[in-house]
Amino acid sequence: MVDYNRRMLIRGMGAATTIGFAGCISGPSSGSGGGEFPSQDIRHIVPYGEGGGSDTYARAILPTVGEELGVNVQIENVPGAESIAGITEAFVAEPDGYTHVGHTLPTAGISWLLNPTNEDLSKLKGVCQYGRTPYVIFANPELGIEGPEDLANRYANGELSDFGGSLGAANHAAMIELRNQGDIEWGEWVVYDGSGPTIQAAASGEIPAGVATDSAAAGAADEGTIDMVAALTTQGSTVFPDLPTTSDAGWADVDFAGEITRTASVAPETPDERVQTLADAYEAAINSDEVQQWSDETGNEVLFRGPEETTQAIQDAFSIDDRIDLDELRE
Known part of the structure; x- marks a missing residue:
């Protein structure tokens, strides 16, 4: 037996299916007039049940995202169909930036390719990638x-x-x-x-x-x-x-499927400036002392990749059948 050292983990999970995090009222984007964004609560869909990895990341990072935006962020668990139910709910939401989904790649792409729906989820608009597992x-x-x-x-x-x-x-x-x-x-x-x-x-x-x-x-x-x-x-x-x-x-490089990347996405027609506002809030949250401490203590790795790179990653994940035989995955 080989003993591989690892860092100690501190574990925890949220207790409620839907929970709101209060932002700072004095935040720069908290105004209710003049078309400012955001000016109302934001909904974050977790397309899995409570206590899983995506749920844990959301409850660790979204409070600080809300503080950066100056509004409440409501986390809602919408499990089903191997994450496709919750992702689809965000996909068909009003493209105004007030609903986004935290899913994983390439898992979402594989799930959709194995059981495609009427909605072309490869057209999701990426906000950012914020974690790696x-x-x-x-x-x-x-x-x-x-x-x-x-x-x-x-x-x-x-x-x-x-x-x-x-x-x-x-x-x-x-x-x-x-x-x-x-x-x-x-x-x-x-x-x-x-x-x-x-x-x-x-x-x-x-x-x-x-x-x-x-x-x-x-x-x-x-x-x-x-x-x-x-x-x-x-x-x-x-x-x-x-x-x-x-x-x-000395094995083959399987990075395309050997890890999952935590990803935030919105409906396809969401305005670029609103996507960027969300991405900026995530980036600030990822770099905050609170989130960095959580990452260090738990071993849950955080990172930041912006909208353009994230959108490309979504497209790659939803075309992963170019690299894998879907029939083998069904066996």
């Missing part, structure tokens, strides 16, 4: 896996076959690519509903190894119920800073 590979500790090469060899020689993760998710796409490239020749993809059940299955020995987000794996790694093997990106993990990357392992 890598996937990590872990194994049952009784196997005594000694790093990524040992894991790959055991799959190659047939000692191991099953591998666990979510069906049709980004981590599934990344692992298919690694298999197709001959890096980890797993045999059967065992489907679990998210990171938690996958981690539990590996810890119990139901599967030999699996993949989940780094923040989700942290608790089990602390308890010694799973052994960490590798990060599924070339950039590694801030939660497990000593964990080998795909580059360290």
Whole structure:
């Protein structure tokens, strides 16, 4: 067993499905007249249930976004259809900047490609990207896996076959690519509903190894119920800073699906100046002492990419079928 150090996590979650954060009344954009934006509460849709990664990020960052804008930001959980229900609600909202959605890429693109709707969600307008969450590979500790090469060899020689993760998710796409490239020749993809059940299955020995987000794996790694093997990106993990990357392992670059990026988007016809106002508030929030401290304490990585880069990332995610075989994700 290899012991990979990680930073300690402080965990928490919001208690309510919808919650408002009061902004500073004296904020520069708080006026109600003259066409100023914003002049009323802003709605932020989380297209997943309470307590998940997107919900946690929203409740950590949006209070400061509201302070920067000088208005309340109402967080509303709208789960369903692998995030497509909440994203669609934002897509069809009035394009005035008062409703935006915090989703993940490339997950949203994959979900929509597997189950397309009438709305062309690739036309979402990006506000910003504000967080990054890598996937990590872990194994049952009784196997005594000694790093990524040992894991790959055991799959190659047939000692191991099953591998666990979510069906049709980004981590599934990344692992298919690694298999197709001959890096980890797993045999059967065992489907679990998210990171938690996958981690539990590996810890119990139901599967030999699996993949989940780094923040989700942290608790089990602390308890010694799973052994960490590798990060599924070339950039590694801030939660497990000593964990080998795909580059360290000599594996294919699967960064296009080896991590999820926290993304804020609005309806397609939202005016550019309102998008920029929202983006500026996010950037200030990301750089604030409060959010930086939260990131340092929890290991939830924050970053900032502006509207143009974010819109391009949305288009790339919703055309990811150029890189992956959707039929393989359905198996």
